Amino acid sequence: MSLVRVKIDDEEIEVPEGTLVITAAEKLGKSIPHFCYHERLTPVAACRLCLVEIEGMPGLQPSCATKVKDGMIVRTNTKNVLDSHKSVLDLVLETHPLDCPKCEATGRCKLEDFTYEFGPHRVSYYRPPGISAYDYEELSWSPVLKFDPNKCVECSRCIRVCDEVQDCRALVASSRGHNWRITTFTGGPLHCDFCGACASVCPTGAIEQQPGKFWKKDWELEKHFVICSHCGHGCTLLLRGWEGRIARIEDDFKVGINRANICSRGRFGFDIISHSSRLSKPLLRSDGKLVEVTWEKALFAAMEMITASHSVIGLASGMLSVEELFLFSKLLASRNGKKFSESRDGDVIEFEKKRLGRYGSTHGFDQLDSFESIVLVDIPVEELDEVLRIDLISAAKKSGAKLFTAGRASFRLKKRIAGLFKINSQTLASAPAKTLFVVDTERIEEKELSAILEKVSSDPFTGILFVAAQSNSRALSSFGFRVLPSDEISEVDLMIAAGPLQMTERPTSVKRLIASASFRNELVESADLVFPAALPFEKSGTYVNSEGRAQYSDIAVPMAGESWPDAVIWISVMKELGEATPSTPREILDEVRNNHPELFERNYPVKSSEAEPKLPSTRLAPPKRHRGLLLDKSEWLRKLQEHLDFSKEFSPWF
Amino acid sequence: MIDSKNYAEARICLQKVPEGPAELEMQKFINKREEKIVTILKMYPEPRPALIPILFELQRDYGWIPPMMVKIVAERLRIEPSEAYGVATFYSLMKTKRAGKYVIMICGTLSCELKGSAEVIKAAETALDIKVGETTKDGKITLKRVECLGYCDKAPVVQIDNSSYCEKVTPEDIVKIIKRLRNEF
Numbered sequence: 001m002s003l004v005r006v007k008i009d010d011e012e013i014e015v016p017e018g019t020l021v022i023t024a025a026e027k028l029g030k031s032i033p034h035f036c037y038h039e040r041l042t043p044v045a046a047c048r049l050c051l052v053e054i055e056g057m058p059g060l061q062p063s064c065a066t067k068v069k070d071g072m073i074v075r076t077n078t079k080n081v082l083d084s085h086k087s088v089l090d091l092v093l094e095t096h097p098l099d100c101p102k103c104e105a106t107g108r109c110k111l112e113d114f115t116y117e118f119g120p121h122r123v124s125y126y127r128p129p130g131i132s133a134y135d136y137e138e139l140s141w142s143p144v145l146k147f148d149p150n151k152c153v154e155c156s157r158c159i160r161v162c163d164e165v166q167d168c169r170a171l172v173a174s175s176r177g178h179n180w181r182i183t184t185f186t187g188g189p190l191h192c193d194f195c196g197a198c199a200s201v202c203p204t205g206a207i208e209q210q211p212g213k214f215w216k217k218d219w220e221l222e223k224h225f226v227i228c229s230h231c232g233h234g235c236t237l238l239l240r241g242w243e244g245r246i247a248r249i250e251d252d253f254k255v256g257i258n259r260a261n262i263c264s265r266g267r268f269g270f271d272i273i274s275h276s277s278r279l280s281k282p283l284l285r286s287d288g289k290l291v292e293v294t295w296e297k298a299l300f301a302a303m304e305m306i307t308a309s310h311s312v313i314g315l316a317s318g319m320l321s322v323e324e325l326f327l328f329s330k331l332l333a334s335r336n337g338k339k340f341s342e343s344r345d346g347d348v349i350e351f352e353k354k355r356l357g358r359y360g361s362t363h364g365f366d367q368l369d370s371f372e373s374i375v376l377v378d379i380p381v382e383e384l385d386e387v388l389r390i391d392l393i394s395a396a397k398k399s400g401a402k403l404f405t406a407g408r409a410s411f412r413l414k415k416r417i418a419g420l421f422k423i424n425s426q427t428l429a430s431a432p433a434k435t436l437f438v439v440d441t442e443r444i445e446e447k448e449l450s451a452i453l454e455k456v457s458s459d460p461f462t463g464i465l466f467v468a469a470q471s472n473s474r475a476l477s478s479f480g481f482r483v484l485p486s487d488e489i490s491e492v493d494l495m496i497a498a499g500p501l502q503m504t505e506r507p508t509s510v511k512r513l514i515a516s517a518s519f520r521n522e523l524v525e526s527a528d529l530v531f532p533a534a535l536p537f538e539k540s541g542t543y544v545n546s547e548g549r550a551q552y553s554d555i556a557v558p559m560a561g562e563s564w565p566d567a568v569i570w571i572s573v574m575k576e577l578g579e580a581t582p583s584t585p586r587e588i589l590d591e592v593r594n595n596h597p598e599l600f601e602r603n604y605p606v607k608s609s610e611a612e613p614k615l616p617s618t619r620l621a622p623p624k625r626h627r628g629l630l631l632d633k634s635e636w637l638r639k640l641q642e643h644l645d646f647s648k649e650f651s652p653w654f
Numbered sequence: 655m656i657d658s659k660n661y662a663e664a665r666i667c668l669q670k671v672p673e674g675p676a677e678l679e680m681q682k683f684i685n686k687r688e689e690k691i692v693t694i695l696k697m698y699p700e701p702r703p704a705l706i707p708i709l710f711e712l713q714r715d716y717g718w719i720p721p722m723m724v725k726i727v728a729e730r731l732r733i734e735p736s737e738a739y740g741v742a743t744f745y746s747l748m749k750t751k752r753a754g755k756y757v758i759m760i761c762g763t764l765s766c767e768l769k770g771s772a773e774v775i776k777a778a779e780t781a782l783d784i785k786v787g788e789t790t791k792d793g794k795i796t797l798k799r800v801e802c803l804g805y806c807d808k809a810p811v812v813q814i815d816n817s818s819y820c821e822k823v824t825p826e827d828i829v830k831i832i833k834r835l836r837n838e839f
Contacts, residue, residue: 172740177801183743185736186721415732 004070009077021063021074022050030076033085033114035155035203037064039253040260041164047155049114051084052076060084085118094125096204097150105205107218111153136181141190144210144268145199152182152206158198165261167393167416168192182206193386196267200251200260211268212248221247225255227543227553229319229536230265232468233258233365233387234545237266239537244558246270246537257365257549263386272535273560277520279532280561290530295562295572301529303576305512309493312337313510316481317499318345318473321541322550322599323588324566325472327581328498329479331570334579340484342502345468346476347483348441348449352466355453359598360474360548362456363436363463368395371463372434375421377448378407379440384467385546388438389413406448423448428455436463441473467546471536474544478596497523498566499533516569532563539565540585542592548602673752674720683716684726691730701731705738709748718749746800747816754789754796756835759813760828762799765806770824774810775799777825781832795835 001016008025015024020043022032035047043065051060055073060081063074075081092111100106115121136149159182162171170192174183184190199207221240228235236256240248249267251260282298283290293301306312314332316325318341332339353359368374368391381389389412395401396416403413404421421427428451437452456462468474489509497503497515506513506526516531517524524530538559544550559565564572567588574581582588593600674680684691694707708727713719719742728738742748749757760766760775775786778797782790789796805811808821812828820831 169734169737172734172736174740174743176744183736183740185725185734185739191736 004068004072006068006070006072006074008074015068017068019068021052021054021061021066021068021072024068025052025063025074025076031117032063032076033089033110033118034064035110035153036157038157038161038201041157041160041201044156044160047088047153049085049088051081051088053078053081082118085114086120089115089118090120090124092153093120093123095150096153098123103151103205104208104213105151105202105218109205110203139187141184142194144194144264145190145196146208146210147182148206148208149181150206151204153204154180154182155203156182157201157203158182158207161197161201162192165390165394166192166195166197167390167412168195171198193382194264194268195262195386196264197261200262200267209248209268211271212246215247216242224554224556225252226537226556227471227551228262228266229471229543229553230263230269231385231387232471232473232546233385234471234543234549234551235262235266235387236551237262239270239556241557246273246557257545258387261387261390265386270537273537273557275519278518278560278563279520279524279530280563281532282562283524283527283530285528290525290527295564298529298531299572299576302514302531302573305494305514305529306335306496306573306577309335309512311492312494312496313489313492314339315484315495315497315501315503316341316476316479317501318343318468318470318476319536320499320566321472321536321539321543321553322475322592322596323541323585324498324570325475325479325481326592326596327567327570327574327588328496329481330581331574331577331579332496334574334577337496339479339481341473341476341481342484343442343469343473343476343481344483345441345466345470345473346481348439348444348466349474349477350482351446351449352453352464353477355450356457359477360602361463361465361546363465364547364549364602365391367463368392368436369399369401370434371395371399371401371436372432373402373404373418374436374438375404375406375423375431376410376413376417377423377437377439377452378443379410379438379467380408381410381438381467382412384440384469388467388546392416392438423451425451425454428452431455431462433459433461435461436465438465438467440469441466442469465546471545472543474546474548475599478599497527498570516566518563531569532561533569534559534563534565538563539567541565541567542589542599544599550600674722677722677726680720680722680726684712684723687712687715702733705731705733705741706745709738709742713748718751718753720752721750724750746798749796751787752789752793754794756794757796757798757815758828758831758835759798759800759803760823761801761803761805761809761811761813763802765802766810769809769822771810773825774812774823774828778828778832781829795832 003014004017005012005014006024008028008030011028013024013028015027022034022037025032032050032052034050036044037050045062045065048062050063052063053075054061054066093115096111100112106112139147141147156173159171159173162168170184170190171182174181196209199209220242222242224239226237226239228237235258238250238252239246240250249270251262253260281292282295284293284298284301312332312335314328314337316328329339349360365388374392381392392403392413393416396403402418403416404419405417406421406423452464456464489507492510494512494514495510497513499516500518501523504522513527514529515524515527516533518533518535536553537556540553540555542550542552571581571583582591690711691708694704694711695701698704705727709719712723716723724738724742725735728735742750758778760771760778762771779785782795782797784790784797786797786799803811803813805819805821810823812820812823
């Protein structure tokens with residue numbers, strides 16, 4: 001793309017052709033007020049706030065809808081321009097309730113910021129006494145979203161994000177002129193997933209999310225990036241919190257692979273870490289009842305149980321991080337234990353490895369638009385990976401990729417599906433060259449998978465994308481975890497269950513059960529020894545997503561009660577057993593990287609523009625001016641180190 | 655985190671049943687006019703643009719456009735019901751609220767406003783004992799404030815139904831008009 005030179009306020013800048021004036025000005029650090037412009041959405045030039053002077057053009061031009069031309073001279077700070085900003089803001093303020101002290105959006109409100117910067121510092125229009133033009137009732141759209149029409153500045157960002165990005169159209173504009181209003185169908189509750197994208201793009205406090213409302217002012221909240229653990233997409237979340245508590249979750253367009261798309265689970269599911277059924281202390285069964293014990297006692301009991309058992313099996317969850325899976329598999333290997341998991345992901349990737357000699361998906365989420373057709377092989381996309389649905393839609397819009405379905409159709413993609421694609425050797429042979437097969441690892445049948453893999457191996461332009469069911473189930477195959485055969489477990493002395501599992505009760509053939517769990521559930525009730533485990537935001541770890549990208553997530557909040565990360569639990573069990581084990585996070589990571597390099601490289605050509613992140617550069621450091629959620633992060637790292645450093649802490653027992 | 659108050663409020667919002675007939679009743683009404691709908695659909699290359707003519711056609715027979723009608727037609731045309739609702743509320747000639755037998759439309763745009771249409775609206779409100787946008791209790795007359803009727807030189811202008819225009823209307827005139835409409839019953 002050719003570059004053009006633009007002059008903005010006597011400063012020259014070179015930008016690619018087709019850039020908007022407002023984007024070029026932003027690059028120079030100029031502040032142009034705007035409501036309706038948003039980097040993710042199509043420009044509509046509705047709010048008339050971003051007007052600038054352009055030499056050779058009559059009057060003032062909206063900078064959010066004007067593209068730069070070579071030699072263009074733009075002025076953003078003349079009296080004419082500043083007056084226009086002032087008068088537009090004055091008109092907005094006329095009908096806007098000035099109740100900023102009791103507004104949740106104070107601090108992140110764009111109207112507040114722009115009025116402070118550009119004026120008017122005294123409102124010139126007053127409503128005649130007795131007439132309240134804007135006295136609408138606050139609407140409860142859903143348990144998590146509320147809409148206050150009085151605070152709406154009519155920028156239509158929420159309507160556009162709902163239509164263009166989410167492809168949902170739950171929000172529309174009703175009526176026109178003075179009565180123009182954001183509304184749902186008949187003004188009732190929202191008919192959508194409550195993804196919260198509308199609240200995220202709202203420049204004022206009109207659409208507000210309910211969880212975390214009135215907890216803290218925006219400027220008191222610190223920022224910290226973490227990797228979401230709800231599905232295999234590996235989205236980056238921006239935690240906002242204070243003193244180790246999370247107030248809300250936001251998105252950042254510039255950080256992460258999800259391009260500011262977050263599903264409702266990711267955005268509103270953060271309260272799980274303070275759930276009332278969290279385990280806070282180790283539990284040991286004595287006289288048929290689970291009793292709270294100290295860590296020393298629990299570790300000693302674990303050592304006794306493991307040394308007394310002749311046959312050991314391990315059941316790992318796909319939600320554990322790479323380091324934790326590695327340590328758990330090391331523990332099992334030291335006792336000659338069989339490795340199992342609930343996810344079929346490990347088997348499917350192993351099958352692919354045998355057939356093709358390669359590992360994992362052939363293409364990434366950002367390469368969906370390079371395909372002409374995408375086949376969804378019996379996969380409920382919105383249930384498994386909601387952000388992938390958004391990516392598929394943007395690929396269909398951007399490059400005109402056609403979506404086909406084989407088997408169960410995805411409900412929310414129904415309107416975008418071009419047709420059915422029956423998978424057999426004949427249809428695959430005649431399939432167009434640029435086809436991507438999106439496969440659900442839990443549901444794919446062996447016959448279909450081998451046919452697709454044959455096509456992929458013979459045609460270099462055909463790709464396959466395995467959608468992992470859990471945040472790290474892609475790493476299961478590297479450590480040799482296979483799906484647990486439902487009725488084929490022979491008499492086993494001891495089963496060790498690690499991480500969150502779907503299993504509800506101990507299999508009858510298992511004599512004893514050690515579990516690491518975060519919540520009190522049926523499996524925990526049937527266990528003999530339970531370790532309280534930390535949840536993803538409370539621990540650090542590497543997660544490999546569906547496309548095979550390894551991402552590091554740091555500690556954001558302190559651990560609940562006396563719970564420990566799984567890594568620490570399995571290290572201390574191994575130390576108790578007298579096994580050699582790496583003990584610092586650095587050592588663990590180095591050992592995993594040496595033994596399983598395939599986890600840290602994506603096995604497909606990555607776009608040249610995108611530098612392949614290498615650990616520890618995948619670590620998403622918070623911006624320098626913010627400190628992270630913890631008041632003193634080094635303190636928590638020290639605490640983690642203390643957990644690991646057992647010679648100090650538990651000297652009497654070692 | 656998500657407290658019970660939020661749930662309770664959302665539930666109240668869910669319980670608010672939109673005005674108008676039930677789905678089955680509306681479906682029966684629309685099924686009777688299947689032929690008309692098919693003829694309109696044939697006029698366009700794709701179903702989407704047929705939304706406005708179909709809604710007008712159904713409004714002519716039903717009197718107004720209840721939310722259930724919007725929903726059924728939208729599903730038929732494969733568009734989101736909310737999108738169709740946005741279209742229906744955009745046009746002032748589409749009555750998305752229950753309307754009376756006669757509709758009094760008073761222009762409230764600039765020229766008529768300057769010539770005193772606000773007073774005309776006030777006089778009509780007191781005469782009918784309703785507010786703008788509402789229908790009288792007997793379901794006979796609906797009062798509406800509309801945008802420009804394109805007859806500014808004879809402002810303020812009042813339109814009765816889709817036929818007659820009244821020009822240079824004073825507050826006294828509108829009371830007379832209402833009396834005449836009432837006498838016709």
